[in-house]
Amino acid sequence: MTSILAPPPEGSGLKPVRGQPGVPYIGNTLQVMRQPFKVARRRYDQFGPVSWGWLLGQRTVTVQGAEAAEVVLVNRDKAFANGPAWNYFIGPFFHRGIMLLDFEEHLHHRRIMQQAFTRDRLRSYMAAMAPGIKGGLEAWEPGSSFKVYDHIKQLTLDLATDVFMGVELDRVEADRVNGAFIAAVRAGTAYVRYPVPGLRWHKGIQARKVLEAFFRRHLAAKRRDGGDDLFAALCQAETDEGDRFTDDDVVNHMIFALMAAHDTTTITLTTMAYYLAKFPEWQERLRDESLALGKPVLQFDDLDALPSADLVMKEALRLVPPVPALPRRVVKDTSILGHHIPAGSLVVVPQLTNHRMAEWWPDPERFDPERFAAERREDKIHKYAWSPFGGGAHKCIGLHFAGMQVKSILHQVLLRYRWSVPGRYEWPLDTTSLPSPRDGLPVRLDRLEHGS
Numbered sequence: 235m236t237s238i239l240a241p242p243p244e245g246s247g248l249k250p251v252r253g254q255p256g257v258p259y260i261g262n263t264l265q266v267m268r269q270p271f272k273v274a275r276r277r278y279d280q281f282g283p284v285s286w287g288w289l290l291g292q293r294t295v296t297v298q299g300a301e302a303a304e305v306v307l308v309n310r311d312k313a314f315a316n317g318p319a320w321n322y323f324i325g326p327f328f329h330r331g332i333m334l335l336d337f338e339e340h341l342h343h344r345r346i347m348q349q350a351f352t353r354d355r356l357r358s359y360m361a362a363m364a365p366g367i368k369g370g371l372e373a374w375e376p377g378s379s380f381k382v383y384d385h386i387k388q389l390t391l392d393l394a395t396d397v398f399m400g401v402e403l404d405r406v407e408a409d410r411v412n413g414a415f416i417a418a419v420r421a422g423t424a425y426v427r428y429p430v431p432g433l434r435w436h437k438g439i440q441a442r443k444v445l446e447a448f449f450r451r452h453l454a455a456k457r458r459d460g461g462d463d464l465f466a467a468l469c470q471a472e473t474d475e476g477d478r479f480t481d482d483d484v485v486n487h488m489i490f491a492l493m494a495a496h497d498t499t500t501i502t503l504t505t506m507a508y509y510l511a512k513f514p515e516w517q518e519r520l521r522d523e524s525l526a527l528g529k530p531v532l533q534f535d536d537l538d539a540l541p542s543a544d545l546v547m548k549e550a551l552r553l554v555p556p557v558p559a560l561p562r563r564v565v566k567d568t569s570i571l572g573h574h575i576p577a578g579s580l581v582v583v584p585q586l587t588n589h590r591m592a593e594w595w596p597d598p599e600r601f602d603p604e605r606f607a608a609e610r611r612e613d614k615i616h617k618y619a620w621s622p623f624g625g626g627a628h629k630c631i632g633l634h635f636a637g638m639q640v641k642s643i644l645h646q647v648l649l650r651y652r653w654s655v656p657g658r659y660e661w662p663l664d665t666t667s668l669p670s671p672r673d674g675l676p677v678r679l680d681r682l683e684h685g686s
């Protein structure tokens with residue numbers, strides 16, 4: 235049954251937000267998670283770019299298309315807040331991470347954090363990750379059922395220990411920290427959102443304690459000795475005005491940054507691997523570019539030398555944006571494209587489905603990296619048509635880091651291995667949490683002669 239979210243104030247000239255909210259609290263949460271594309275299409279056809287429904291226990295306004303996404307992400311009248319939206323999902327495990335801060339306070343932290351992502355810093359992070367990539371890839375065992383997702387996840391996690399923490403860990407401690415980190419991330423998708431011992435939420439809270447203790451233990455030495463890692467960079471970051479992070483800030487930002495960087499890069503590389511297996515001509519094209527570079531390890535100044543990898547990465551991020559939806563809490567009455575949005579509502583920008591809207595992308599389901607080539611630039615149709623890194627004040631601070639890491643890994647993989655899937659294989663993409671292949675993406679992996 236169609237109903238409106240709230241009547242617009244008299245004389246405002248605004249329209250109400252309509253929708254088919256479904257059963258209170260439950261709504262069509264399951265359908266949205268399992269068949270996001272179908273549900274989004276139906277809603278758009280019926281109600282246009284702004285509609286509402288119950289989602290995960292919340293009255294949720296979904297904004298579809300680039301124009302509505304821009305209004306929310308640019309957030310001109312500061313009506314949309316991150317903290318009270320994200321806290322609901324990940325607050326207990328990632329509280330006071332920068333993405334969960336808002337407005338003046340967020341800006342203050344962002345200015346300091348920016349110092350950890352300068353060109354010079356990126357250059358040294360990239361150099362620091364090369365040996366870890368080499369070692370990680372050498373240990374891969376070719377075969378007919380090599381699970382790409384699982385291996386990439388392990389590799390990016392191990393790299394995080396080098397590049398993010400820069401702390402020498404024995405295997406036992408590395409496993410303990412990595413385990414805690416995985417538990418904290420998984421807790422965000424717990425069904426039982428209450429600390430019942432043995433269940434995900436509880437494990438997440440325990441894990442948060444392990445991570446806090448770990449970073450606190452190493453903090454004094456990091457502040458004193460510095461280093462080329464993100465941990466040291468956050469300890470040393472200072473704005474021109476002399477603002478620095480407190481010890482608590484460093485701990486909170488480290489735990490958050492690990493999370494923000496890890497799954498996103500893993501998903502991007504896995505999606506690229508999937509399409510490069512389905513479209514071997516693209517895999518060969520990328521391999522030829524990597525071979526033409528004539529270097530076993532990609533360096534900072536080579537980042538622009540792999541144009542086809544750029545195209546494929548963009549198309550992978552369009553088809554499977556690792557952060558599939560961006561939630562915001564409405565902190566004062568506002569409007570989106572002439573619709574009245576009352577304070578208290580949750581607003582969601584669904585990147586996953588927005589990126590496949592036929593209104594913005596020709597033949598949206600098709601893997602077609604050339605759509606980003608200079609002669610076509612289909613993304614130019616609107617600044618927010620392609621926005622896997624978000625936009626506005628919270629736009630991903632690690633986007634260059636991500637490009638660097640993805641290309642560094644991909645370059646070495648292309649030189650060492652060839653991979654394929656059976657002709658009719660379609661991956662079972664799980665969209666109930668961050669997107670990932672339910673089967674781990676099994677491929678046939680072969681080692682190449684020239685790649686050692």
Ligand code: HEM
Pocket residue numbers: 316332333334344491494495496498499502555556557560561622623624625627628629630631632633635636
């Ligand atoms: C392909 C990989 C990545 C994707 C698709 C991605 C995507 C995003 C998105 C969509 C946001 C905005 C969230 C929002 O507006 O609510 C974001 C924020 C953020 N990302 Fe990334 N990210 C990636 C990699 C990274 C990496 C590698 C790092 C760190 C090295 C990182 C650190 C952050 C941080 C700190 C924020 C919060 C920024 C703020 O609130 O000011 N991300 N990311």
